[in-house]
Amino acid sequence: MTVYNGPVFEMAAKQFEVIADYLSIPEDERGRLLMPKRAVAVSCPIHRDDGTTAVFEGYRVQHHLTLGPTKGGTRFAASVDLGEVAALAIWMSWKCALVGLPYGGAKGGISVDPSSLSRRELEALSRRYMQEMIPFVGPHTDVMAPDMGTNEQIMAWFMDTYSMYQGQTVAEIVTGKPVSAGGTLGRREATGRGVAHLVSRAADELRMRLNGATAAVQGFGNVGSITALELHNKGVKVVAVSDHTGALHRPAGLDIPRLVEHAASRGSLEGYSKEHGLDAEDLLSLPCDVLVPAAVERVIDAKLASNLRCRILAEGANGPTTPEADQVLERRREEIFLIPDILCNSGGVVVSYFEWVQDLQRLFWEEEEVMRREYQVLDRAFDQVSARSKRDNVFNRTAAMAIGVERVRGAKETRGLFP
Ligand code: GLU
Numbered sequence: 001m002t003v004y005n006g007p008v009f010e011m012a013a014k015q016f017e018v019i020a021d022y023l024s025i026p027e028d029e030r031g032r033l034l035m036p037k038r039a040v041a042v043s044c045p046i047h048r049d050d051g052t053t054a055v056f057e058g059y060r061v062q063h064h065l066t067l068g069p070t071k072g073g074t075r076f077a078a079s080v081d082l083g084e085v086a087a088l089a090i091w092m093s094w095k096c097a098l099v100g101l102p103y104g105g106a107k108g109g110i111s112v113d114p115s116s117l118s119r120r121e122l123e124a125l126s127r128r129y130m131q132e133m134i135p136f137v138g139p140h141t142d143v144m145a146p147d148m149g150t151n152e153q154i155m156a157w158f159m160d161t162y163s164m165y166q167g168q169t170v171a172e173i174v175t176g177k178p179v180s181a182g183g184t185l186g187r188r189e190a191t192g193r194g195v196a197h198l199v200s201r202a203a204d205e206l207r208m209r210l211n212g213a214t215a216a217v218q219g220f221g222n223v224g225s226i227t228a229l230e231l232h233n234k235g236v237k238v239v240a241v242s243d244h245t246g247a248l249h250r251p252a253g254l255d256i257p258r259l260v261e262h263a264a265s266r267g268s269l270e271g272y273s274k275e276h277g278l279d280a281e282d283l284l285s286l287p288c289d290v291l292v293p294a295a296v297e298r299v300i301d302a303k304l305a306s307n308l309r310c311r312i313l314a315e316g317a318n319g320p321t322t323p324e325a326d327q328v329l330e331r332r333r334e335e336i337f338l339i340p341d342i343l344c345n346s347g348g349v350v351v352s353y354f355e356w357v358q359d360l361q362r363l364f365w366e367e368e369e370v371m372r373r374e375y376q377v378l379d380r381a382f383d384q385v386s387a388r389s390k391r392d393n394v395f396n397r398t399a400a401m402a403i404g405v406e407r408v409r410g411a412k413e414t415r416g417l418f419p
Contacts, residue, residue: 003039006083008297012090014323019401022394025409032417033409036086037104038062042132044110046124058129060108061089062142066411069140070106071096071349071356073147073176074129074154080109084297088147091318092349094404095342099381101353104408106142108133114149115267126154130161137162139172139360145352146176148221148296152188156181172359175352184355186370187348192226193371194347194378195316195339196234199290201382202312202337211235214253214288216310218242218280219295220269223316223345225260227292232256239288242280243295245270249278249286285309293320294345300325308336315341326397333395340397342404343381350377 002009016034025033039061048054059082062070072092075085085107092105110129114122136142146155155177162173171182179185186193203210215236217228220243228238237253245268248254254276262272284291284300287309293299294316300308305321305328313329315321318341321329329338351374358364381400388399 002035004036004083004086006081008087008319009083011298011319011323012087015326015401016090016405018323018326019398019405022398023402023406023409025405029409032412033064033405034090036061036063036089037065038136039082039086040133040136041082042129044125044128044132046121046128048121049118056110056112056125058108058110058132059085060106060133060136060142061086062104062106062136063089063093064104064408064412066408066415067097067104068102069104069138070142071101071103071145071352072106072108073145074150074158075107075109075147076112076114076149076154077109078111078113079296080111085109087297088318091342093408094401095346096349096404097407098342098385098400098404099346099350099377101349103143103349103353106144107147108144109147122154123157126150126157127161130158131165134162134165137173139170139356143172143352143356144174145349146222151222152176152178152183155183172356175355177355182359184351184358184364184370185367186374187351187355188222189226190351190370190374191223191316191345191348192228192230194350194374195223195227195292195294195314195344196230197347197375197378198339198344198382199231199292199312199314200234201379202314202339205386206311206337208289208311212237213290214239215290215292216240216283216286216288217292217294217316218283218299219293219317220259220263221294223348224292224294225263227294227314227316228256229260231290236290240278240283240286241269242278242283243269247278247280247283248273248276249283250276290314292316296320298322302328305329305332308332310336312337312339314339315344317341318345321397326395329397330395338396340385340400343378343385343396343400346381347374347378350374
């Protein structure tokens with residue numbers, strides 16, 4: 001029993017066990033690597049527009065502090081709980097280590113459906129959450145960022161709230177801010193650009209032409225929409241997309257630039273077209289060259305893994321595939337090229353790191369510089385994962401996670417156990 005009990009934490013723990021067995025990590029060393037260093041739960045009261053008071057539960061979990069500050073997004077969703085946040089923090093650790101960032105993983109969130117709040121209420125809740133977190137975060141302790149249900153505006157409110165308490169602007173307390181408030185060029189696009197870049201690396205490995213290939217994308221938030229657009233710009237026919245309001249399917253390819261505009265102005269895919277409706281459940285098993293789950297955790301179970309009909313599985317979301325599904329994917333690794341989440345969506349935190357560095361130095365880069373460096377980091381990680389999977393004859397998830405876990409373990413070993 002731990003305070004993190006729940007299906008998502010259990011999934012992160014199971015994944016870790018698989019890697020720990022593969023790396024032959026002694027039993028007594030495992031808890032130190034897996035269990036989060038700190039978890040904070042706070043109550044965030046706000047005044048509702050109708051004059052009543054409402055209280056929302058907020059969390060922040062900092063997984064390990066061995067390599068530098070912790071880093072990770074903040075999720076606003078009704079489903080958020082401590083176990084989910086802890087699992088997401090653990091995944092951030094393996095992700096940051098895999099791509100070589102000087103961070104441990106963190107994640108935070110509030111259990112709230114943000115669409116149920118007015119803009120004023122959302123601002124009040126965002127500010128109150130950051131204010132409650134002030135004793136536990138800092139530019140050299142824990143640096144927040146966006147995740148599902150949060151955006152640049154919310155990061156600006158976080159930054160402003162923290163800064164007001166410090167009596168000076170502390171831009172480096174959060175990343176994913178608007179460029180007008182100390183954000184970096186290319187952060188908003190970073191995750192989707194990274195996903196599409198890695199898809200083209202996978203296609204090269206498979207000697208598959210992306211021009212004319214087909215793709216299906218689940219989730220049309222920041223990650224899904226930009227991934228779809230980037231793939232579209234590479235000549236890929238995006239035949240299906242979905243979000244929480246429904247799914248669209250057009251075998252000849254959807255008009256992705258128009259869909260992105262629609263989603264930006266309406267907040268979702270709803271109302272775009274009645275013609276191209278698809279059961280959202282069916283999107284993941286559509287035959288396509290590239291499948292991108294870019295929504296929530298645990299959408300691919302063992303049964304679905306056996307029914308996947310894609311050539312490349314690019315995990316834009318965190319944790320979309322269960323450990324049981326992984327066993328199937330491991331067996332199907334000649335048929336399906338997996339780009340595991342901690343590699344696939346790492347472009348976001350890579351550019352967050354660039355934002356933090358620029359904020360600390362007060363020296364800002366051109367967008368081309370940001371993109372060039374992002375792709376350089378992703379290429380290096382992709383090559384390392386490929387080499388490891390070939391060397392040990394394991395599938396890409398095992399290779400990627402093993403590299404991440406090994407680096408954290410190595411740092412802990414070198415630093416030693418205090419006192
Ligand atoms: N929330 C994103 C993730 O899961 C980004 C984190 C960050 O930029 O710090 O990777």
